[in-house]
Amino acid sequence: MALRIGCAAAPGRARDNKTGSWRVYMPVVDMEKCILCGNCILICPETAVSQKDDEILFDLDFCKGCGVCARECPGEAITMIQEEK
Amino acid sequence: MVDKSLELFDCGHRACGGCGPAMLARLMLKGTGDDVIVVASTGCMEVFSTPYPETAWKVPWIHSLFENAAAVASGVEASLKHNNRTEKVVCICGDGATFDIGMLCISGAFERGHDITYICYDNEAYMNTGIQRSGATPYDASTTTSPPGKMSMGNSLPKKDLPQILNAHGASYVATASVAYPMDVMKKVEKAVNTPGACYLQVHTPCSTGWGFDGAKTIEIGKQAIECGLWVNYEMENGEFVKAKKVRRVPVDGYLKAQKRFRHLFRPKPVTEEIAKIQAIADANAAKYGIDIELNE
Amino acid sequence: MLQIMEGSHAVAEAAKLCRPEVVSAYPITPQTHIVERLADFVADGELDAEYICVESELSALSVCLGSSAAGSRVYSATSSQGLMLMAEVVFNVAGMRQPIIMSIANRALGAPLSIWNDQQDSISLRDAGWFQLYGEDVQEMTDQHFIAYKAAEQHDVLLPGFVCFDGFILSHTYEPVDIPTQEEIDAFLPPYVPYNKLDAKAPISMGMYATPDYYMEFRYETDQALQRAGDAISAAGKEFGEMFGRDYSGHTESYRMDDADVAFVALGSICGTVKDAIDEMRADGIKAGLVKIRTFRPFPSKELAKALAGVSKVAVLEKNISLGSTMKGAVGPEVKDAVTGTAIDVYSYVIGLGGRDIRKKDIRGIANLAEKGVGNMFYGLRTEVL
Numbered sequence: 001m002a003l004r005i006g007c008a009a010a011p012g013r014a015r016d017n018k019t020g021s022w023r024v025y026m027p028v029v030d031m032e033k034c035i036l037c038g039n040c041i042l043i044c045p046e047t048a049v050s051q052k053d054d055e056i057l058f059d060l061d062f063c064k065g066c067g068v069c070a071r072e073c074p075g076e077a078i079t080m081i082q083e084e085k
Numbered sequence: 086m087v088d089k090s091l092e093l094f095d096c097g098h099r100a101c102g103g104c105g106p107a108m109l110a111r112l113m114l115k116g117t118g119d120d121v122i123v124v125a126s127t128g129c130m131e132v133f134s135t136p137y138p139e140t141a142w143k144v145p146w147i148h149s150l151f152e153n154a155a156a157v158a159s160g161v162e163a164s165l166k167h168n169n170r171t172e173k174v175v176c177i178c179g180d181g182a183t184f185d186i187g188m189l190c191i192s193g194a195f196e197r198g199h200d201i202t203y204i205c206y207d208n209e210a211y212m213n214t215g216i217q218r219s220g221a222t223p224y225d226a227s228t229t230t231s232p233p234g235k236m237s238m239g240n241s242l243p244k245k246d247l248p249q250i251l252n253a254h255g256a257s258y259v260a261t262a263s264v265a266y267p268m269d270v271m272k273k274v275e276k277a278v279n280t281p282g283a284c285y286l287q288v289h290t291p292c293s294t295g296w297g298f299d300g301a302k303t304i305e306i307g308k309q310a311i312e313c314g315l316w317v318n319y320e321m322e323n324g325e326f327v328k329a330k331k332v333r334r335v336p337v338d339g340y341l342k343a344q345k346r347f348r349h350l351f352r353p354k355p356v357t358e359e360i361a362k363i364q365a366i367a368d369a370n371a372a373k374y375g376i377d378i379e380l381n382e
Numbered sequence: 383m384l385q386i387m388e389g390s391h392a393v394a395e396a397a398k399l400c401r402p403e404v405v406s407a408y409p410i411t412p413q414t415h416i417v418e419r420l421a422d423f424v425a426d427g428e429l430d431a432e433y434i435c436v437e438s439e440l441s442a443l444s445v446c447l448g449s450s451a452a453g454s455r456v457y458s459a460t461s462s463q464g465l466m467l468m469a470e471v472v473f474n475v476a477g478m479r480q481p482i483i484m485s486i487a488n489r490a491l492g493a494p495l496s497i498w499n500d501q502q503d504s505i506s507l508r509d510a511g512w513f514q515l516y517g518e519d520v521q522e523m524t525d526q527h528f529i530a531y532k533a534a535e536q537h538d539v540l541l542p543g544f545v546c547f548d549g550f551i552l553s554h555t556y557e558p559v560d561i562p563t564q565e566e567i568d569a570f571l572p573p574y575v576p577y578n579k580l581d582a583k584a585p586i587s588m589g590m591y592a593t594p595d596y597y598m599e600f601r602y603e604t605d606q607a608l609q610r611a612g613d614a615i616s617a618a619g620k621e622f623g624e625m626f627g628r629d630y631s632g633h634t635e636s637y638r639m640d641d642a643d644v645a646f647v648a649l650g651s652i653c654g655t656v657k658d659a660i661d662e663m664r665a666d667g668i669k670a671g672l673v674k675i676r677t678f679r680p681f682p683s684k685e686l687a688k689a690l691a692g693v694s695k696v697a698v699l700e701k702n703i704s705l706g707s708t709m710k711g712a713v714g715p716e717v718k719d720a721v722t723g724t725a726i727d728v729y730s731y732v733i734g735l736g737g738r739d740i741r742k743k744d745i746r747g748i749a750n751l752a753e754k755g756v757g758n759m760f761y762g763l764r765t766e767v768l
Binding site: 003004005006007008009010011 | 577600
């Protein structure tokens with residue numbers, strides 16, 4: 001790949017870095033308790049939480065397992081579980 | 086209106102888990118929208134988001150040096166103005182770049198009144214270089230250049246009051262915020278970028294690595310800072326104080342105890358004299374900004 | 383049409399004709415007359431530019447960088463301490479590949495404080511990645527601005543450049559000068575077309591950081607671009623010559639070098655004095671000549687070697703001091719390198735620092751020393767005060 005003049009780059013390549021490999025604990029959501037408030041989506045520092053229809057999805061390619069979503073979930077619907085790798 | 090679903094800060098950046106500044110990067114861009122040009126200073130956020138060629142920024146972004154973001158932004162704004170372009174110009178810089186090394190360029194830019202929004206992500210020390218004290222480091226905090234010891238209780242100076250300094254420059258809009266209150270951050274960013282002239286936003290962004298707490302608690306710590314009065318969220322417009330977030334204030338002890346940077350104030354036994362000085366800072370903030378909720382309210 | 387004009391005002395006219403969209407500078411002697419005149423142009427509506435009065439040189443060049451990155455042609459000017467204060471930005475601009483043109487009214491560096499001329503300021507930033515042009519007289523330094531913009535903005539170059547001229551000696555001197563018309567310059571210098579640009583419609587990140595996997599390659603590419611800048615300067619200088627009758631295709635210019643035995647190498651206004659001294663020496667049977675360096679960066683080694691072929695001694699006249707170096711001056715070692723493998727002896731002579739006058743007899747004295755193989759020294763010291 002040729003270098004781009006001035007150490008410049010177009011968006012997109014950050015996704016090459018799969019930060020999910022850093023994770024020790026994995027978020028798991030209990031949709032029975034989830035009220036779909038969207039707080040976890042808004043505060044995730046990794047842009048790794050999304051909502052599809054009535055489901056909360058964690059992008060495990062990028063989730064670092066920090067647990068801020070679980071800690072701040074108003075319904076305590078998210079738990080962090082040790083991940084088998 | 087802020088579009089919360091707008092995602093302009095990409096996955097794959099290299100911030101620590103639970104990073105306060107990373108939260109802010111996302112919230113900030115939701116507040117600005119995509120018609121924006123971001124100017125960054127050297128620092129944690131710049132480094133974790135842009136190792137060549139893996140940029141996390143989906144909007145135009147430029148980094149030059151540690152201390153000159155406000156001047157680079159001035160130049161960007163001048164060029165946009167000359168060509169009748171619509172992009173908003175936003176600086177995102179750490180507290181070291183803002184409170185200390187960047188003061189010259191910031192003072193010039195605010196005096197000239199460029200139509201820019203300067204956002205400081207305030208994690209209260211030089212985190213990128215290994216947690217050294219800055220002008221934003223709070224009183225008594227332990228950093229690698231303000232360590233406690235037989236002759237020291239940590240950082241011996243109070244936090245510099247930068248919002249007031251920039252208010253005195255004639256800034257159109259000056260506000261403080263915290264990532265602990267995401268909606269407030271987005272609203273203030275949106276307001277700042279839509280206010281003509283130079284605007285300053287200082288956002289408390291707790292740093293789990295630098296302050297010594299579990300990354301899951303970033304928002305919790307941010308809330309504690311506000312609830313004890315050591316951080317005040319307020320707004321000033323055209324030099325006039327507008328409003329501050331009111332709280333039912335709690336003693337500072339809980340906030341201090343939750344972070345390793347203040348651990349020396351409690352071990353081996355509480356240094357009540359120093360804790361009292363920090364409580365006095367919170368009390369002074371409360372009086373200055375009128376943040377205490379009165380019983381009859 | 384020739385007009386009698388102060389050097390600084392001629393430079394301001396040149397900058398105006400290049401149609402910068404943003405001008406940002408901080409006043410410093412002896413650059414001030416340039417930026418004052420540009421402020422007049424903007425105030426009078428003769429130049430449609432954003433004129434940004436900044437609080438320091440650090441901001442002056444940083445503002446230019448921001449505007450350039452947003453797609454504007456920009457202009458700045460400075461001298462001496464001002465250049466040093468912006469030094470960090472100077473390196474940065476080259477690495478970010480922004481074709482900014484900045485005039486340098488050359489002045490000494492403190493301490494001790496001196497407002498007078500030498501070339502220590504720009505020479506000290508020789509490794510910054512900017513091309514450096516030096517003018518001998520007001521006409522040449524004026525014309526070099528047009529050439530500089532044209533070369534800098536080529537997409538195989540995209541590098542910034544200094545146009546250097548001796549402070550006071552040229553900046554404050556009135557000389558007859560031909561200022562091209564706007565139509566002529568518009569025909570020579572087309573509007574700036576950026577390669578990378580901050581634009582919400584096509585977002586890119588500029589000025590990212592490079593890990594050890596990439597850093598060296600970026601530095602290599604900048605060096606390659608600076609080498610190509612030499613060709614672009616030469617091509618622009620040739621085209622300028624075809625349009626205006628003043629050819630600047632050469633990075634060097636030779637004076638009475640055909641049968642020269644001793645050659646001077648020099649940059650800037652001193653060359654006029656040297657030419658007069660050479661004429662006198664020639665009349666006395668001394669075969670002296672001059673090779674003037676017009677482009678100091680990229681260093682024109684091949685052209686210089688060709689110009690110096692056949693001489694036995696070279697005296698490099700240095701208005702700078704590389705403190706602690708063997709040859710004293712910073713230009714000498716590069717001239718010496720250019721003639722490596724020949725029998726030519728190269729010596730540096732540090733002269734004219736901090737505004738010290740250089741007289742024809744000094745030039746002659748240096749020729750005598752070079753003939754005797756004595757050099758790499760200060761020349762013209764007032765030994766009585768040492």
